[in-house]
Amino acid sequence: MIRTPIVVAFAVFALTAMGLPSLGCRRHVPQSAPKPSPPPPTTPKAPPRAPVKVIYPSAPGSFVKLVERARRGVVHLRGERPARGGPADWFAATAATPTTAVGSAQAQTMQKALGTGFIVDRRGLILTNAHVLADHKTIVVRFFDDREALAKLLGYDARIDVALLSVPPGKLGKAKPLRLGRSRGLRIGEWLLALGNPFGLHVSATAGVVSTLPRRDLPLAARGLWGYLQTDLRIHPGNSGGPVLGMLGEVVGLATATREETPGVGFVLPVDVVRRVLPMLEKEGKVTRAWIGIYIGKLDVERAKRIGLERPRGALVTDLVPQGPAARAGLRRGDVILSFGGKAISAASELPWLAAVTGIDKVVAIEVWRMGATRRFSLKTEAMPQ
Known part of the structure; x- marks a missing residue:
């Protein structure tokens, strides 16, 4: 009984050695290694892209957020009767929209449209152009959320073309x-x-760029002397x-006027x-x-050198009103006013504005260039003759 495993083991070894199949076992036949697959075809590299040229790197992608933030401060102004030369004139006599019937209440309301204004503080102060109001005594303010309030005219100036209205602060709501x-x-x-x-x-929006900085040589500006x-x-x-x-x-200005003969040219106050005249209004x-x-002129390069100035600056006094404030203070023809009330005058066009808004009966220090030296004077302003 003990030899049996040995005999069986030997038999198995003998059958295997003779190449015969053994008890369900198969002979291992080595296989050749698989051939490597050919490499995938190479794709030619694309040429490098040229850099994108940004023409206006600081241009906004959209004005949407700016409009959304500011629209709450913009108001519509309406009069008590149809307005001549108002927005409705752009839509003929009916001022009708595609869904507004001629003569309907909405069309009649649109004919009373005057223009636009905007809120400048929580006390209910509203700025607009003086020409927008014309001679209307009753002004209705419509806010962004369609609420309305009667406005009071606090003051205006036709030469500068600015007007100040007020509504009760409690009427502002979410404006x-x-x-x-x-x-x-x-x-x-x-x-x-x-x-x-x-x-x-609804609020409308138009965009553009600053074409020219304030000027004094425009017919419109000449009415008020302001560029x-x-x-x-x-x-x-x-x-x-x-x-x-x-x-x-x-806010950097008020949309004021356009020239019909030259479309695309607009003027902004x-x-x-506005900041200077707002307290007065x-x-x-x-x-x-x-x-x-006084009467003033521009100082050119030649004259500046002739009188000893290193560069043209200030306002050249060309004439004086007899017994006027400047004459009484001791100014003369040919003087160059370098500063007025402590503010340097870089160009002659700056002086009329500074003098006009200084106030009445104010003593002002003036620095003048005369005979190759700086001299100082004091004068007392007066009300401008009508």
Whole structure:
């Protein structure tokens, strides 16, 4: 019994050695290694792309967010009777929309449209152009959420073309004032956005750039002696009086006028001008201009060198009003006013504005270049003769 496993084991070994199949086992036949597959065809590399040329790297992709933030401060202004020369004139006598029947209540309301304004603080102060109001005594303000309120005219100035209205602060609701920025630092080529609400239906927006900085040689500006920003954004009777925004969302001017003979040229009243007269309009209801009694001209390079100035600057006194403030103070023809009230005069065109808004009966220090030396005078302003 003990030998049995050995015999069986030997038998198995013998059968295997003879090449016979053994108890269900198969002989292992080695297989050749698989041939490697051919490499995939190579794709030729694409040539490197040329860099994308960004023409306007600082141009906004969209003005949507800017409009959404500012629309709460824009208001529609409506009079008590149909307005001549108002936004409705752009839509013929009916001022009808595609869904507004001629003579309907909505069409009649649209014919009373005056233009646009905007809120400047939580006390309910609203700015617009003076020409927008014309001679209307009753002004209705329509806010962004369709609520309405009667406005009171606090003051206006036709020469500058600015007017100040007020509504009760409690009527503002969710309307938000717009922040007044600065126009002095604007540069040619900067983006501008004008907002309007011509019919109280929705806020409209037009965009453009600063084309020219404030000038004194425009017929429109000559009425008030104040320079305007020139822009290519579209200004029409609907958004006249509305805010013109810079890209920070601050008001840099009021959309004021356009020239019909040259479409695409609009004029914006700089907000720096508005800032100076706003306290006068609120307190006095008008802009009281001061007067110093001189005529001025531009100083050219040749004359500047001849009188000893290193460069042209200041305002050249070409004549004086007899017994006027400047004459009594001791100024003469040929003097060059270098500063007025502590503010340097870089160009002659700056002096009329500074003098006009100084105030009445104010003693002002003046620095003058005369005979190759600087001299100082004091004069007392007077009210500008009518």
